[in-house]
Amino acid sequence: MSVAPVDPSLDFESRATPGIRRLRPYDPGHDLVALRQRFGTDLLELGSNENPYGPSPAARDAMLGQLDALHRYPDPLGAGLKRALAATHGVDPAQILLGNGSHELLMQLAQVFAGAGDEVVFSQHGFAVFAIATRATGATARIVDALPRDAAMPLGHDLDAIADAITPATRLVYLANPNNPTGTWFGRVALEAFMTRVPTGVIVVMDEAYAEMADTDADCACALPQLATHPNLLLTRTFSKAYGLAGLRVGYLVGASGLVAVMERIRESFNVNGPALAACEAALGDTAHLQWASERNAEQRTALTDALRARGLAVLPSQTNFVLAEFGPGTAGIETALIERGVVLRPMGGYGLSEWLRITVGSADENRRLLAVLDEVLA
Numbered sequence: 001m002s003v004a005p006v007d008p009s010l011d012f013e014s015r016a017t018p019g020i021r022r023l024r025p026y027d028p029g030h031d032l033v034a035l036r037q038r039f040g041t042d043l044l045e046l047g048s049n050e051n052p053y054g055p056s057p058a059a060r061d062a063m064l065g066q067l068d069a070l071h072r073y074p075d076p077l078g079a080g081l082k083r084a085l086a087a088t089h090g091v092d093p094a095q096i097l098l099g100n101g102s103h104e105l106l107m108q109l110a111q112v113f114a115g116a117g118d119e120v121v122f123s124q125h126g127f128a129v130f131a132i133a134t135r136a137t138g139a140t141a142r143i144v145d146a147l148p149r150d151a152a153m154p155l156g157h158d159l160d161a162i163a164d165a166i167t168p169a170t171r172l173v174y175l176a177n178p179n180n181p182t183g184t185w186f187g188r189v190a191l192e193a194f195m196t197r198v199p200t201g202v203i204v205v206m207d208e209a210y211a212e213m214a215d216t217d218a219d220c221a222c223a224l225p226q227l228a229t230h231p232n233l234l235l236t237r238t239f240s241k242a243y244g245l246a247g248l249r250v251g252y253l254v255g256a257s258g259l260v261a262v263m264e265r266i267r268e269s270f271n272v273n274g275p276a277l278a279a280c281e282a283a284l285g286d287t288a289h290l291q292w293a294s295e296r297n298a299e300q301r302t303a304l305t306d307a308l309r310a311r312g313l314a315v316l317p318s319q320t321n322f323v324l325a326e327f328g329p330g331t332a333g334i335e336t337a338l339i340e341r342g343v344v345l346r347p348m349g350g351y352g353l354s355e356w357l358r359i360t361v362g363s364a365d366e367n368r369r370l371l372a373v374l375d376e377v378l379a
């Protein structure tokens, strides 16, 4: 498969659009299927920011209730889930767009609003999908340096520099708050000040995949309260992280109803499946489970951060269910040694952070095992 085809009729690479030709697919980290085969239930998966507590039991029940209807197409509009989301966030159902994961929505935003000759602005060390979405459309990515190591929010988004990078060619700005893979965040006042600097013709996407896990006293800005004053601002959320439903692939966007209506034109028909619609609606109703899991996560995040720092590692502040830790020049060897012992973390070379590893905050038991194996490897 690795040999380049000699027959020009098989050269599909050169026939792809210019944006696609420059693209590399999203890198999910390790081959987890192979690792699961090798280690079985001993595999400790801390590489993909999944929720160790799982979804609400109500989500599972609601999903099972759909299994007799698998021969039917789902509700094409996802009206029930949209109504539930609208009630949760205090918006109109017409302001919500459902996606097969929020990854799909991030791609669709660039597809709808940017193209060749346009610019899309986002931060260095920003979520990997921003670059893929931008380049796929043929638009140019303007990547803004992250804040320096010694900043109050090391490697976080530099909102002033991002605003400075906006030009008449800018169509879209992607922000992630909190950001993956850094875990860093910015506050409400900073977002307000940023939005006053953004021309109304530029769409600002707030990827809030981890928003439900931020501490209430952490001042992690959410776009929701500012949607009414800034119709060019929107947010994306997901059921994959705090709700523990990564396997179902459901995300959503909240924004101006006019923006949603334009995006609906290219949404794939029935993009969210029936069992997923039912499960997410039920998960949304179980606020106690969400709160319980998020509190456990916050406790373990603090404990894990402290434990890693006690071992002399630099760990960035985080409001998510992962932490980014600096392992130095020996990172690749440490990572390999961890894999050999059945512990999966996420290497960060693709983000230009090859001396760091991203570690999902597991349950208390999982974190204990991680630290024990890490001590063995670092010794």
Ligand SMILES: *Cc1c(COP(=O)(O)O)cnc(C)c1O
Pocket: 049, 100, 101, 102, 103, 104, 127, 176, 179, 180, 207, 209, 237, 238, 239, 240, 241, 246, 249, 250, 251
């Ligand atoms: C995990 C993640 C997403 C999305 O995930 P989906 O599973 O596609 O909903 C989006 N943005 C960030 C920053 C993430 O870390």
